[in-house]
Amino acid sequence: MKKPFTIFSAVGSGGVPVEAAMTLIGLPFEVVEAPTWRGEAEAAKVAAINPLKQIPALVTPDGETITESAAILIWLADRYPEARLAPGLDAPARGQFLRWMSFISASIYALYWISDAPARLVGEDPALQARAKAAIKDRIVDCWRMMESQIPPGRYLLGDEMTVLDLYVAVLSRWGPRRVRFYEAAPRMSEVVKRVDADPRLAAFWAERFPFFDGWERLGAQG
Ligand SMILES: N[C@@H](CCC(=O)N[C@@H](CS)C(=O)NCC(=O)O)C(=O)O
Known part of the structure; x- marks a missing residue:
């Protein structure tokens, strides 16, 4: 087997x-x-x-x-x-799917290598570390704002069907700078991630692997 x-x-x-x-x-x-x-x-x-x-x-x-x-x-x-978790190779949305998957990985996710452990870049000085973390949070908000300005979401980010891009954004938008800032920067994408959060097929999964709790949109569990 x-x-x-x-x-x-x-x-x-x-x-x-x-x-x-x-x-x-x-x-x-x-x-x-x-x-x-x-x-x-x-x-x-x-x-x-x-x-x-x-x-x-x-x-x-x-x-x-x-x-x-x-x-x-x-x-x-x-x-x-x-x-049906991605547009197929010949689907009209394929280019935008690859564009935004790469964008999330390269322009947003990669920054957590520094913000999770700022000493890697700026050493042990707490003031420098705080400045690096704050600058990264601002940069991430700018990235979400840019994506919001370029994407016209339907029920999901690329149209009417949920793709792995929706799962990716729903999870990464829960990290620092937290969902509250994501909601401000990306109001239309916010409707999508809330739909993903509330997907009944994933209710038990979220409860186990990224639980919602009082104040999570402000506090989060990581980042
Ligand atoms: N480029 C990688 C980034 C992965 C990443 O940063 N993972 C975090 C956890 S969410 C990690 O393992 N961090 C530990 C480290 O970078 O030392 C990816 O997209 O998978």
Whole structure:
């Protein structure tokens, strides 16, 4: 019997949209919980399959490892087209789908490498660290605002069907600078992420993997 998928991930992390996609597709998967930002012991759990010690990392039933959240999400959506989680290769929305998947990964997600541990860039000075974190939050808000100005959402970001882009944005918009600032910067996209938050197919999943609690839109669990 083939092994199920294994996803190296953590509650509230960038692995959550990948887990959500696999849940919607109906794939069997095991989670290795590895909150890499909580120190060397956790990071070491993923080192053998991702030398950057980052999650998410997916190991397929064939034993292939795929890292990079956007690549994993696009791969899953393309590999299981019956789940309709991405515009097909010839669909009119395909270009914009790839554009925004890359944008989220490169222009937004990558910044958390600094904001989760600003000493990596500015050393131990608390004032410099605070300045770096604040500047990154402002930059992320600017990125959301830019995306909002370029995208005319329907029920979902690319039209009437939910794609992995919606899952990606729904999760990353919960991190610092938190949803309240996302709502201000991107009011039309906010309607979409609230729809994704409320999707009944994901209710049990969100409760387990990125729970909503009183004040979460202001406080969040990470970032
Ligand atoms: N470019 C990577 C970024 C992944 C990433 O930054 N993951 C975070 C957790 S949400 C992490 O593992 N951080 C630990 C570190 O960078 O040292 C992706 O898109 O998958």
